[in-house]
Amino acid sequence: MNNRCMFFFDFDDTLYSHVTNSVSNCTQRLLIELSEQGHILVIASGRGREAIELFNKELKYVPDTLVLLNGQIIYQGGEIAYANHITLMDVNDLFDIARNLNYAYGGHYWDGVIANQYTERVKNVWTDFGSPIPFICDKFEDQYPIYQAHLYITKEEQYLFEGQIENYITNWSHKYLVNLIHKSAGKSKAVNWCIDKYGISRENTYAFGDGFNDVDMIETVAHGIAMGNAYERLKEKAEFITKSASEDGIYYALKYYGFVE
Numbered sequence: 001m002n003n004r005c006m007f008f009f010d011f012d013d014t015l016y017s018h019v020t021n022s023v024s025n026c027t028q029r030l031l032i033e034l035s036e037q038g039h040i041l042v043i044a045s046g047r048g049r050e051a052i053e054l055f056n057k058e059l060k061y062v063p064d065t066l067v068l069l070n071g072q073i074i075y076q077g078g079e080i081a082y083a084n085h086i087t088l089m090d091v092n093d094l095f096d097i098a099r100n101l102n103y104a105y106g107g108h109y110w111d112g113v114i115a116n117q118y119t120e121r122v123k124n125v126w127t128d129f130g131s132p133i134p135f136i137c138d139k140f141e142d143q144y145p146i147y148q149a150h151l152y153i154t155k156e157e158q159y160l161f162e163g164q165i166e167n168y169i170t171n172w173s174h175k176y177l178v179n180l181i182h183k184s185a186g187k188s189k190a191v192n193w194c195i196d197k198y199g200i201s202r203e204n205t206y207a208f209g210d211g212f213n214d215v216d217m218i219e220t221v222a223h224g225i226a227m228g229n230a231y232e233r234l235k236e237k238a239e240f241i242t243k244s245a246s247e248d249g250i251y252y253a254l255k256y257y258g259f260v261e
Contacts, residue, residue, distance in 0.1 A: 003201075003204050004038055004039060004040070004200065004204065005039045005040070005200070005204040005205065005206060006039070006040040006041075006042065006194065006195065006198060006200045006204065006205045006206070006221075007034060007039060007040070007041050007042065007205075007206045007207075007208070008042045008043075008044045008067075008187075008191060008194075008205070008206070008207040008208070008217060008221065009041065009042070009043055009044065009207075009208050009250075010043075010044060010045060010208060010209040010210060010211065010214050010217075011043055011045040011047065011051070011055070012045070012046075012047075012129075012173060012210075012211075013210045013211075013227065013229055013244075013245050014208050014209055014210050014214075014227055014245055014249075014250075015027060015031075015043070015059070015208075015245065015250070016058055016245065017244070017245035017246040018128065018245075019244070019245070019246040020246050021130070022058070023058050023059060024245075024246075024248055026248045026250075026251050027245075027248060027250045027251070028059065028060045028061070030250055030251060030254060030260065031059065031060075031061045031063075032060065032061045033260070034254075034259070035061055035063070040063075040065070040194075040198055040200065041061075041063040041065075042063055042065045042066070042067060042194055043055060043062075043063055043065075043066050043067065044067035044071070044187045044190060044191070044207070044209075044214075044217060045066075045067065045068055045070075046068075046069065046070045046148070046171060046173060046179055046181075046211075046213050047068060047069075047131075048068055048069055048108040048112060048113060048148070049068055049073070049075075049112065050112045050113060050131060050132065051068060051131070052066065052068075052075070054129075054130060054131060058130075064076055064077055065081075065194060067187060067190040067191075067194075069085075069108055069147055069148050069181075069185075070148065070169075070171075070179075070181050070185055070186060070187055070213050071084075071185055071186050071187040071188065071189040071190035071191075072084050072085050072147055072148070072181075072185055072189075073085070074190055074193060074194070081197075082190070082193055084185075084189065085110075085147045087145040087146065087147060088107070088145075088146050088147070088148075088149050088168075088180070088181075088182060090167070091107075091141070091146055091149050091180070092141055093164050094149065094151065094161060094164045094165065094180070095116070095141055095149075097160065097161055097164065098116075098151055098153075098161075099116070101160060103151060103152055103153055103157075104116060104117050104118075104119045104121060104122050104152040105149070105150060105151050105152065106122075106134055106140070106149075106150045106152075107146040107147070107148050107149040107150045107180075108146065108147050108148040108150075109140070109144040109145065109146055109147065110144070110145070110147075111135070112134070112135060113126075113131075113132075113134040113135065113150075114134050114135045114136075114137055114140050114144060114146075115134040115135070115136055115137075115140075115150070115152075116136070116137065116138055116139065116140060116141075117136065117138065118133065118136050119152065121152040121176040121177075122134065122152055124174075124176060125152065125174045125176050125177045128174060129174070147181075148179055148180065148181050149168070149179070149180040149181075150177055150178070150179060150180070151165075151177070151178050151180070152176050152177055153176070153177075153178060154175060154176060155172060155175075155178075158178065165178075165180070167183070168180035168181060168182065168183065169181045169182070169183055169185070169186065169212070169213065170212060171211045171212040171213035172211075172212075173211065179213065181213070186213075186216040186217075187213065187214065187216055187217035187220075188216035188217055188219070188220040191205070191207070191217055191220045191221060192220065202221070202222050203222045204222070205220075205221035205222050205223065206221060206222070206223045206224075206225065206257070207220070207221040207223070207224050207225065208225045208227065208242075208249075208250065208253065209224075209225075209226065209227065209230065209234060210226065210227040210229055210230040210231065210234065210245070211230070211231060211234065212231055212233065212234070214226075214230075214234055215233060215234055215237055218234065218237055218238055218239075219237055223239050223240070223257065224237060224238045224239050224240075225238055225239065225240050225241070225242055225253045226238035226240075226241045226242070227241075227242060227243075227244055227245055227249045228241065228242060228243040228244035228247065228249055229244040229245060229246075229249075240253060240256055240257075242256070
């Protein structure tokens with residue numbers, strides 16, 4: 001049997017395929033097998049606490065440890081074990097541009113997801129995510145601090161925010177949604193916390209991801225794996241590139257590292 005290891009899994013397009021709108025039976029089985037072998041599994045997602053319901057719905061086995069908001073909060077056994085909410089104090093400059101151009105904007109606040117208006121893009125994004133529509137509140141930024149911001153724009157439209165968007169770590173989780181977090185946040189903070197908490201040797205840590213917000217995570221563990229559908233920058237940083245989420249990429253990576261036959 002392998003030494004006790006720790007596995008960090010991004011959720012969207014890593015465990016959960018947005019091509020098939022599901023977590024494959026193969027991946028479901030592997031998560032259970034890894035847990036039964038005594039390994040520690042962690043979901044590390046950019047989603048907020050509203051995602052816990054989604055994880056329970058889509059996964060046959062939900063790990064005890066959940067990293068949310070790109071490392072800003074960690075749940076263990078359903079309770080908050082670590083929180084480092086970083087308020088985006090200067091995000092109003094971005095929101096002002098979005099409002100003047102009539103683009104929807106929003107983010108994660110203390111009670112979930114919020115947006116300034118309901119648009120077709122807002123509907124498409126959260127319907128595709130299989131999540132509830134955000135709380136709609138015009139000029140919410142006057143009342144609620146934001147820990148992760150959202151702009152409902154495409155990559156081709158980001159030039160409209162030039163001079164502002166560069167101040168954040170950005171990740172497109174949907175063709176109509178860019179997530180923005182503080183540069184001092186990141187999944188790596190949570191990875192280090194989990195390693196210390198469980199006393200796992202860093203050489204026995206693995207991370208799977210597909211997005212820009214996974215770069216610091218796979219650089220922090222000993223073995224970083226990029227999904228076949230991952231962004232090129234992540235693939236450049238990865239130790240191993242596996243197949244896509246819809247092609248059982250988790251299985252092929254675990255086979256490569258000798259965890260499964």
